[in-house]
Amino acid sequence: MRDVMTSELVSVRPGSPVKHAIQLMHAHQITAMPVLDEEDRLVGVVSEADVIRGSMIPDRRAREIPVEVEAGSLPATVADVMTPGPVTIRSDQDLATAVERLADTQVKSLPVVDDGRVVGMLSRRDLIAVLARSDEQIAADVDGLLREGAVPCQVDVVDGVVELRGQSDPQARGIARVLAVSVPGVVGLRFGD
Template structure:
């Protein structure tokens, strides 16, 4: 799957001159944990996260301090540009979804701005990927069946736990085509062929309970 097929669009963005309070309201309204930051021309200039605003805006509670804590009249930083990350990690819209997933897991960021020809076109988040992986086996199987039908093949497919077992294609070229088609379906996690004996059991093994 490609990033552009899964990303949220249009992206929820905030202007770099907006107040931090404005960013907080956008987080709440759209239920997102991070947003791309754009300038007046619409160019990506950074990313602001919930952590950025929490660090700046949560005041100490005087009730738990023996001595009063000095508070300035205003927060030190008041606009988005003051607290945003200025070197956002991005991903191209035509990148594989696996690439975006690896970026998010290796960098610990929860979402990535998606660019097409240097233009912001969407956001891909961990939640977007989970939504894809949560699709039912029945829906995945039906989508693969439809793709095979549209391409003129009467191959059979059964899906369990996101793993597709395809029966029909024998020669390598046909298996390559079947794999290309099936791998484009949201929610698929692995592909096996019923005619191949070298891939092990067709379904994920289920742990058995230990005897008492």
């Protein structure tokens, strides 16, 4: 998880103006960020959808009936728009768990929390970057791990699917499987002759 998440943390406080959150998201090109209290504990997440919802005053010229806008009707602070009690993940959990959480919810980014502290953010974009790794990069990483593990195999990768050849020992194949599937970007594994 640590290799994939964004560990350069950009966060905001609940009392910060919404405009400040918008400026941070724009400057850092991020879609969501954790909201931390004064003790740096996670209290929520603020996303693009949160900050744009209700942030524009309707244009009176575009309507036949004028729209009345009361002072103070627009969100003022991050606490007004954030999502409290966000879905999180730990850095020691595998990417498959993160994919499930991101796919099963409307959430596009997950705070990565260890021992009560946010250590990074994992977004759908981060996962896409992993899946976009070239077959050559994946093959080199798998080959390196197999060499370190003293499991001789020939490695071929096509569209993220790793094929390992030249190893018939069941125990060595088990070790090779564990090592190969730990490489980011591997979407499948098979053994050839």
